[in-house]
Amino acid sequence: MKAPALAQDDPGRAAAVRPGVAAARPGRRGDARVRLALAVGASVTIALIEAPASLLWLLAAAATGCAFAVLTDGLRLAQLARRLLAVNAFLVLVWLTLPLEFGPDGLAWSAQGVELAARISARANAIALAVCALLAGLDAHGIARAAAALGLPARCARLMLLMVRYIAVIGETWRRLDRAARARGFAARADRRTLAVLAHLLALLLAHALLRAERVDLALRARAFAGAFAAVARTAVPRSDWVWATGTLAALAVALLLPHLH
Amino acid sequence: MHLAEGVLDGPTLAAAALLAAGGVALGLRRLDDRRLPLAALLGAVFLVASTVHVPIGLGSVHLVLNGLAGLLLGWAVFPVLAVALLLQAALLSFGGFAVLGANTLLLAAPAVLAHYACRRLLGSPSRPRLLAAGALAGTIGIAGAALLAALLLAASGGRAFTDLIALLVAVHLPVLVVDATIGALALAMLGRLLPHALRAGPVDPPRGPT
Amino acid sequence: MHIGAAPSGPVIAVADLSVERGGRRVLAGVSFAVDSAERLLIDGASGAGKSTLLHALLGLVPRRAGRIELLGRACADEADFAAVRGPVGLLFQDPDDQLLGPSVVEDVEFGPLNLGLAPAAARRLAREQLGRLGIDALAERPVHELSGGEQRLAALAGVLAMAPRVLLLDEPTAGLDADSAQRLLAALLATGVPMIVASHDRACRRRLATRALVLREGRVEGHLNSTG
Numbered sequence: 001m002k003a004p005a006l007a008q009d010d011p012g013r014a015a016a017v018r019p020g021v022a023a024a025r026p027g028r029r030g031d032a033r034v035r036l037a038l039a040v041g042a043s044v045t046i047a048l049i050e051a052p053a054s055l056l057w058l059l060a061a062a063a064t065g066c067a068f069a070v071l072t073d074g075l076r077l078a079q080l081a082r083r084l085l086a087v088n089a090f091l092v093l094v095w096l097t098l099p100l101e102f103g104p105d106g107l108a109w110s111a112q113g114v115e116l117a118a119r120i121s122a123r124a125n126a127i128a129l130a131v132c133a134l135l136a137g138l139d140a141h142g143i144a145r146a147a148a149a150l151g152l153p154a155r156c157a158r159l160m161l162l163m164v165r166y167i168a169v170i171g172e173t174w175r176r177l178d179r180a181a182r183a184r185g186f187a188a189r190a191d192r193r194t195l196a197v198l199a200h201l202l203a204l205l206l207a208h209a210l211l212r213a214e215r216v217d218l219a220l221r222a223r224a225f226a227g228a229f230a231a232v233a234r235t236a237v238p239r240s241d242w243v244w245a246t247g248t249l250a251a252l253a254v255a256l257l258l259p260h261l262h
Numbered sequence: 263m264h265l266a267e268g269v270l271d272g273p274t275l276a277a278a279a280l281l282a283a284g285g286v287a288l289g290l291r292r293l294d295d296r297r298l299p300l301a302a303l304l305g306a307v308f309l310v311a312s313t314v315h316v317p318i319g320l321g322s323v324h325l326v327l328n329g330l331a332g333l334l335l336g337w338a339v340f341p342v343l344a345v346a347l348l349l350q351a352a353l354l355s356f357g358g359f360a361v362l363g364a365n366t367l368l369l370a371a372p373a374v375l376a377h378y379a380c381r382r383l384l385g386s387p388s389r390p391r392l393l394a395a396g397a398l399a400g401t402i403g404i405a406g407a408a409l410l411a412a413l414l415l416a417a418s419g420g421r422a423f424t425d426l427i428a429l430l431v432a433v434h435l436p437v438l439v440v441d442a443t444i445g446a447l448a449l450a451m452l453g454r455l456l457p458h459a460l461r462a463g464p465v466d467p468p469r470g471p472t
Numbered sequence: 473m474h475i476g477a478a479p480s481g482p483v484i485a486v487a488d489l490s491v492e493r494g495g496r497r498v499l500a501g502v503s504f505a506v507d508s509a510e511r512l513l514i515d516g517a518s519g520a521g522k523s524t525l526l527h528a529l530l531g532l533v534p535r536r537a538g539r540i541e542l543l544g545r546a547c548a549d550e551a552d553f554a555a556v557r558g559p560v561g562l563l564f565q566d567p568d569d570q571l572l573g574p575s576v577v578e579d580v581e582f583g584p585l586n587l588g589l590a591p592a593a594a595r596r597l598a599r600e601q602l603g604r605l606g607i608d609a610l611a612e613r614p615v616h617e618l619s620g621g622e623q624r625l626a627a628l629a630g631v632l633a634m635a636p637r638v639l640l641l642d643e644p645t646a647g648l649d650a651d652s653a654q655r656l657l658a659a660l661l662a663t664g665v666p667m668i669v670a671s672h673d674r675a676c677r678r679r680l681a682t683r684a685l686v687l688r689e690g691r692v693e694g695h696l697n698s699t700g
Contacts, residue, residue: 036352040359047360048272086356090266093433097425116422123268127358135352143352155290155298160345162302163309170306179532180570185558185586185634187550190317193585195440198325199447202311204572206334206448207455209307213300220299454574 032138032146034241038248039134043127045252054255055122061251062126065133065244073240075136080129087128091121134244140164166209173208177201264347264365265411267358274418279363282344285370289340297338304334305342309349316440323437329403330396330445332373333380339373340366364414372406384460387453392460396449400442408434481544482507483638483666484529484560489538491521491528491690498524499690502538506638506666511680514670516687522670523565525687526640529668530562543637558587561636565643565670567623573615576626577602583634601633602626605659621652628656632663639667645676 046058069075098113098120135143144164148157181197188194270278293301308331315322332339344366351357357365376399383395408431415423415430453460482505491499498521506512516522527533529540531553540547542556564570573579580598581591589597602608607625610618618626624644631639644660645653657679660667669680677684686693 039352043267043359044275047268047270047275047358083356087266090356093429094269094426097429098422100425110422113422116419120268124266127267127360131351131358138352140349140353143349147348153290155293155295156286156341156345158295159290159293159298159302159305159341160348162299163305163342163345164349166299166303166306167309170303170310174310176569177572179527180564180572181582181586182554183530183532183557183562183564183570184583184630185554186582187554187586188315188317190319194316195443196447197586198314198316199444200451200572202307202325202327202444202448203451203455205307205311206304206452207459209303210300210456210459213303216299216303217296220296451574 031149031235031237032135032142032241033149034237034245035134035138036143036146037150038245039131042130042134042248042252046123046127046130046255049123049255050119051259052119052122054258055119055126057258058126058251058255059122059129061255062129062133065247065251066129069133069136073136075132079136080132083128083132084125087124088121091117091124094120130248134248140167169212170205170209174201174205177204264350264357265361265368265414266356267361270361270364270414270418274414275360275364277417278367278414282340282363282366282370285337285340285367285374286344289337289342289370292336293338293341301335301338301342304331305346308342309346312346316444318436318440323440325444326369326404326407326437326441327400327445328369328373328407329376329399329401329441330449332370332376332403333384333395333399333449335373336377336381337374339377340370343370343373368407368410368414369403371410372403375406376400376402387457387460389450389453392450392453393446396446397442399449400445401438403445404434404438404441408438482541483543484668485539485541486529487539489525489528489540490536491524491533492536493524493533497536497690499528502687502690502692504685504692504695506668508666509682510666511682512668513677513681513684514668514687515672515677515684516670516693517672520687521690522687523642526562526642526668526670529640530557530560532562558583558634559637560640561631561634561638562640563624563628563631563642563644565646567620567627570627570630571615571623575612575614576607576618576629577611579615579626580630580633583630587634598629598633601629605629605632606655621648624648624652624656625659628659632659636663637665639663639665641667641669641671643671643673644669645671645673650675 046055049055049058066075066080070077070080095117098117099110101108101110101113138146141164144157144160147160152160178201181201186197188198308327311325311327314325316325328339328343331343335342344362347357347362347365347369348359351359351362379402380395380399383391383398411430412427415427419426449460485505487503489499489502490497502521502525504512514522514525524533528535529542531540531547531550542553542560545552545556547553547556571579572582577595577598580601581594584594584597585591599608599611602611605625605628607622607629610622610626615623615626624647628644639660641660644656648656653673653675657675660680667680669676671677683695685695
């Protein structure tokens with residue numbers, strides 16, 4: 001592996017989304033901090049809700065939000081499907097273990113277990129739908145900027161921004177390594193050769209990263225870098241975000257009030 | 263590995279988040295600005311690596327490599343993993359915001375443990391020592407994560423979660439084997455490619471004269 | 473028909489191949505065939521799609537449309553392609569894209585190991601291949617310490633070690649001095665296998681090609697039968 005030119009290490013490169021996630025369209029313009037704050041707040045709130053009626057309401061509200069997001073904000077059905085699949089794959093484990101009890105008389109059906117599993121499923125799906133709706137069309141850069149704007153500690157924000165920039169570079173390197181291996185007949189199988197090859201490729205990836213870090217260090221020191229990266233420029237929050245805010249807060253308020261209406 | 267949103271209860275989420283925040287703060291304090299790019303690059307590597315599927319007969323497992331990350335990053339593994347998990351939660355992958363603290367804790371704490379357990383093996387990097395270090399780091403990383411996940415679930419749901427805990431631990435076993443094997447082989451190869459890098463301890467160098 | 477004769481029919485057949493990269497159409501309606509006695513040269517300016525074509529032939533790049541047949545087999549998905557990589561060998565334009573190291577001999581044995589050879593046999597085969605290319609002195613050297621020409625030869629050794637029946641070569645002589653280029657071309661001729669060479673180097677064309685076609689902006693522009 002030869003050392004790439006120093007210019008390529010310029011942290012100013014525009015980067016894309018990490019590999020494995022469909023590239024986001026340059027969808028929403030403007031600052032995403034309101035939406036990120038909503039997503040975090042909604043997740044935390046919903047995670048604490050117990051009442052079945054509230055959870056059903058939230059599922060409906062979140063699904064509606066997703067429908068809007070698909071129509072107006074560039075939420076791709078493929079992304080939504082992938083997330084729901086991931087969440088529900090875990091929930092299969094929950095359903096396999098909670099409702100059934102292995103007692104001395106064999107399998108017993110536990111009503112409590114079913115209830116708990118149902119509650120967990122509702123929460124998990126409601127949160128997944130809400131987050132999908134609120135964060136549709138955002139790429140890694142948007143997230144990083146939004147998090148920084150929301151007051152993440154300075155060094156943490158810098159770490160996040162740097163990581164997002166390097167994800168594209170490292171992802172590209174991995175693709176090249178994977179392609180080199182496949183071009184010479186490698187195919188991932190359940191055998192020891194696969195583990196050996198993947199370990200080899202991982203080592204090359206790590207070496208690449210460590211070498212690049214050395215070069216970045218040299219480049220920064222050559223420019224008498226004193227340790228402070230530029231502050232993240234703030235842009236305006238799009239008006240549509242306030243609509244989402246109203247909708248989300250209203251839905252959450254209803255969810256919290258529902259149990260008290262009987 | 264990660265727990266999904268909506269499983270753990272409030273107090274558990276809060277306690278885990280608090281502990282994770284402490285770890286992140288400590289990690290950030292020990293990470294000086296000059297080493298930020300290195301930590302970010304390694305974080306990117308582990309994020310990319312986590313997308314790799316390894317077939318194991320029935321289906322496949324993902325690489326986790328939290329132990330290896332801890333070995334190379336030290337306490338900095340807390341903020342690095344927290345950021346990675348935050349990105350995953352936001353970019354419509356797995357995980358979540360409410361459970362971010364818990365997931366950070368269960369992945370990063372064993373990673374730091376792996377760091378302390380294995381880093382002396384990096385001092386004189388011969389192949390057997392590197393293999394041992396990688397395997398040990400991988401084992402501590404996954405076993406630790408499974409154990410912490412079990413503890414968090416137990417704290418949340420008590421007896422109702424017993425079977426779930428058992429199933430999760432069982433599911434972690436092939437992950438452990440894969441992570442330990444790949445970690446060992448990768449570290450040994452890395453020792454051949456960049457011997458000086460390992461000896462210096464990339465991000466969290468052992469205390470001593472620089 | 474002689475017993476043991478090579479199967480008739482083209483070793484590579486492409487019909488209507490279209491490839492898109494980042495929303496841009498890189499190849500459009502490319503069709504051609506190569507039979508077992510040919511060495512086809514593909515000429516064209518940079519960006520015309522030569523590399524993409526070679527990568528698509530090996531299934532390393534997804535195709536939008538079209539049909540690819542390698543060694544008589546239709547190749548549609550990754551499993552089909554994975555089965556013929558080795559018998560169909562690709563030499564990348566940039567050795568950096570190909571060499572995995574760490575040492576030269578370990579890199580050359582990478583392919584044979586993937587094909588299922590035992591470690592000792594693969595190592596032996598690798599050394600033999602290095603000898604045949606005259607670079608056995610480089611066997612233990614780390615890959616990144618080699619010169620450009622040496623890297624190209626090492627990469628070629630890695631491909632030839634898999635006993636390919638067809639070769640795909642992406643600018644094999646680019647960046648090489650005249651001497652190394654001649655050595656490389658001689659080695660390629662010595663293999664006796666059919667090949668597709670993407671190159672705008674005259675020496676390549678003169679020594680290797682039996683036939684040529686030109687790519688412009690992703691389309692086949694002309695078929696040339698001359699080797700001038």
